[in-house]
Amino acid sequence: MIDVVIVDDHAIVRHGLEQLLETTDDLRTVGTATDGAEAVTLVTERRPDIVLMDLSMPNMDGIEATRQILEIHPDVAIVVLTSFGDQRKVLDALDAGAVGYLLKQADPEHILDALRATAAGGAPLDPKAARVLLESRERTASLESALTDREREVLKLVADGLANKVIALRLGISERTVKAHLTNIFQRIGVTDRTQAALWARENLSGRASSE
Numbered sequence: 001m002i003d004v005v006i007v008d009d010h011a012i013v014r015h016g017l018e019q020l021l022e023t024t025d026d027l028r029t030v031g032t033a034t035d036g037a038e039a040v041t042l043v044t045e046r047r048p049d050i051v052l053m054d055l056s057m058p059n060m061d062g063i064e065a066t067r068q069i070l071e072i073h074p075d076v077a078i079v080v081l082t083s084f085g086d087q088r089k090v091l092d093a094l095d096a097g098a099v100g101y102l103l104k105q106a107d108p109e110h111i112l113d114a115l116r117a118t119a120a121g122g123a124p125l126d127p128k129a130a131r132v133l134l135e136s137r138e139r140t141a142s143l144e145s146a147l148t149d150r151e152r153e154v155l156k157l158v159a160d161g162l163a164n165k166v167i168a169l170r171l172g173i174s175e176r177t178v179k180a181h182l183t184n185i186f187q188r189i190g191v192t193d194r195t196q197a198a199l200w201a202r203e204n205l206s207g208r209a210s211s212e
Contacts, residue, residue, distance in 0.1 A: 002119045003030040005046055007039040007062065008054040008081075013104070017052065017081075020108050027115055036065025043069050043076060050118055053098065055082040055089055063089070066096040077118045081111070100124040146188050152205065154181045158194055159201035 006017045006029055014032045021027045031046045033039040037060040043051060051069065055062035066078050079100035080093045090101055102114055103126045114124035147155065150171075157167045164182075168175040182194065191197045 002027045002050065002115065003046070003048040004028065004115065005031045005033065005039065005042055005048040005051045007033045007036070007042075007051060007057070007065065009034050009057040010054075013054070017111075020111065024112060027112065036060030036062055036068075039065045040068045040072070043073055047073070048076065050115055051076055051078045052081050052115070053078050055080060055093060063092045063096050066093065066098050070097040079114065079118055079124065102126050103128065147185065151181050151185050151188075154178060155185055155197060155201045156205060158182070159198045159205070161198070 004021060004027060006014050008014050008017070014034075018029045018032065021029050030048050031042045033042045035057045039051065039053070040060075051066075053062045053066060057065075060068075062080060062082070066080075069076060069078065077100075078098045079102060080098045081102045081104060082089075083104050093101060100114060100118055100123055102111060102124060106114075106126065114122075117124050153171060154167060157170060162170065164175050164178045168178045171178075182197070185197060186192060189197065189200050191200055
């Protein structure tokens with residue numbers, strides 16, 4: 001038997017999913033939660049095989065709940081079930097550790113099959129979510145390849161929190177040259193300041209600064 005916890009702030013969705021699982025012989029609901037914080041507690045109490053997780057909820061959203069649950073129970077599989085949001089939500093959910101991403105408008109049998117696949121070690125992704133993930137990875141690779149080797153060095157050092165003057169000394173170039181590189185970097189990766197650039201680098205650049 002595959003034990004499932006359902007997390008959603010809408011009662012009608014929770015009830016509908018419970019009813020759906022009741023139609024099977026191999027899946028059962030062992031608890032429901034109305035927000036992320038409740039889900040973290042419930043998973044500890046019930047120890048399910050799978051958590052079917054909504055993303056947009058009050059108090060604690062599904063992304064943060066996913067992170068916290070997996071820190072405590074890394075063996076639990078979390079599958080996101082939500083209305084299709086923006087690209088960032090898809091990526092954030094998967095980066096938080098979710099193994100699957102399904103849409104609420106999916107056919108009920110598709111949801112059941114996805115839960116079974118998850119229990120067998122699979123990673124079910126709705127085609128729309130899979131496309132977003134693929135496009136994001138391709139775009140990141142394209143942006144990174146558009147940077148020169150020197151620009152990547154500068155960006156990695158920015159991500160390490162170094163000031164322009166320190167970067168200039170580290171790379172043996174002038175501070176003016178560092179600023180020129182940053183101007184080009186900002187334009188190419190689509191950010192407006194060094195904080196955003198640092199975050200982008202931490203999420204997307206492969207490897208570490210060559211000076212380390």
